[in-house]
Structures are given as structure tokens and as C-alpha cells.
Amino acid sequence: MLIGYARVSTVDQTLEGQTDALAWAGVEPGRIYTDKATGAHTDRAGLAEAMRALRPGDTLVAVALDRLARSLKELIGLAERIEAAGAGLRILNQGIDTTTPGGRLVFHMLGAIAEFERALIKERTAAGLRAAKERGRRGGRKLKLSGSKLTAARAMWADPRLTVDDIAEQAGVSLKTLYRHLGPRTPVAGPAAS
Template sequence: MANVLIGYARTSTTDQKAGLDAQLRDLQAAGCTKVFKEQLSSVANQRPELERALEYVREGDVLVVTKLDRLARSVADLVAITEALKVKGVELRILALNLDTSTPTGKLMLNLLGSIAEFERQLMLERQREGIAKAKADGKYKGRAPTARSKADEVLAMKAAGKTVADIQAALKISRASVFRILKDAA
């Protein structure tokens, strides 16, 4: 019986439609019979479609992704995913790297690449923090304007008028947590 190829595609935002379309095209060209896709950041560590894909795959299947960063953001994440696949008897294929974990060389390369990717990400975050610190020191960085707190007077007035938290949240288009934070700060 031939290996069943299961694809997984992810972009960080819904604005990246072209990126998702390209991944879907590449996964289909690779022969994937089923593809799980989502458009959300992996930083939140909640990737429901990836979880569904990991539950769906069966022994002998191959999980296919176009690039390593579409699957994992850290070596720990990568190790956890590959371990879950290994327990189920599922291999991993990364198209852009021509990497297949069914070979010893593929397993070694996956671990090396995961380490390098995590190192690059940490360097990028460090540069970003340094840039923000410099901009703050130069008085050029103020941070994001607090949107909900600017509506504190309206929240308090609506609550005093007997409106529910849900009503306030819907009317002012702010989060439930923001409503409670404003009410708590006013108490």
C-alpha cells in the first residue's frame, strides 16, 4: 500500500492569501489527498487545524508541509510534533528542503534546521527589542495607544445606566476583559 500524503498549510494572518494559495498549490502538486489549512499565528500555540491533522494521520502516512516555519516555531515545538508523528508511525516531508524523515539523514537535517531556525528567530526578536529600546530612548516610540481605556467614561456611563457587560462590549467594540478592567479600576 502506498503512503498517504496529508498536507498542512498555514499563514500568520488572513491577509496572506497569496501565501496560503501557493502552499495549497504546492501540497496538491506533491500529491496530498487531504490538506488541513489555517490562517493564524503559531505564536499563540493554538493551531486547531494542525491538531486535527496530527489526530487524522495514521501509521504509514506522511505529513507534508511546504516549509519548516509553517509547522513549528521552535526546536521544542518541532521535537514535540515529530515525536507525536513518530509514535503514530507517520513520517514528515518538507518540500522546500527536499527533506524526508523516513531517512536517517532527513532526521538529522530536520533537527539541525530546527535549531538554526530557532536561533534566527531569537536573533530577530533581540534586534527588535533593541530597536524598540533605542526608539524609546530617542522619544520616537510611544507604543500602541490604549484603545479601550480611552472609552472608560463611556463604559462607566453605560454601566451606571444599567447596561450589561455584553451590551457595553458590543456597543463600544472593546473586549470583555477591557470592560471589566475599566470597571475594576473605577471601583
């Protein structure tokens, strides 16, 4: 028996393309389980139902590997659970069918390549951030209070006649930003009361 699984990442996306492909592959519409959740979201009720529905000799069918899992570790774990249930896995877009030795080999090779690609992207990103840091570039958002604007704010900060609200307004920043850059403002003692 064929058990289908389809997933889209957002509520705005439609499952129809995947469910049509699954039906065309021979999965009965009543045996197609679905989720509308990101791949990183581990609580996928539709996938859990599909896994519970698997019996020895059944095949779980999905359109693409990324509909099932986001990492090689997760994908292999899922494949092991399917195998432990005595079932197979078929991925339509990649032509993978783990009920055959060649299909199992292709499945593991594609999963390893996908994991390798993600690792390379992560490594290149880290190298780029290191190189930028060595050139003196900071990551993140540009500072709202820097250079001459910061110098002017410091001068106003020292003037007890100006309120913090006035300084923030003149600098064009929020109070939180002002305090983050200048720290607490110590009150200047005024003339003693008689």
C-alpha cells in the first residue's frame, strides 16, 4: 500500500501540486497526509500520522526529500524508522525508491550531498564574517548614534539644563538608544535649599 505525505512551509502555500503528484503516482487520496509547517518545525502531526499508518510492505511516498526533513541526520533517522516498520520510501522528484538496493544507495548519496552543501554554505558564511571583522567591519545594523551625532549628544548630555527627552529628540534617537550609548546620567547637584 502507498502512503503519501505532502508539506508546505506556510499557510499561504497550497498543497495541491504535491497531492496531485502523489495521486498520479498511485496514492489514494484518503491515504495522503499533510502538514503546513516549516521543515525546521519538528511537531508535524501529518507526518506522525503517516508514520503510524505504515505497515510492513507499505511505501511512504513524498514529492521531494526536503518535504520530509531539513537535515541529513533527520532524513536518515526517518528512513531508519520507515525501514524498522518494514516499509519503503519513494521520492518522486529524485527517483528514489528504498525498496531497491540502488534506491537506498541513491537516497544516502543525495542526503550526504545536501548535508555537504549546507556545511559549505555555513563555512563560507563564517569565513566571510571573519574577513569582514579583520577589515574592521561590524556585523548587524548600523549604529543610530555615531560620529558627530554621538559627539553632539555627549555635549548635550553634560548640560544639566537639557532633559534626556530633549537630547533624544535633538539626536533623533529613542531614549533606549541614548542610554545604550551614553550610559546613566548622573544628576548634577543644584543649589542647596534654604
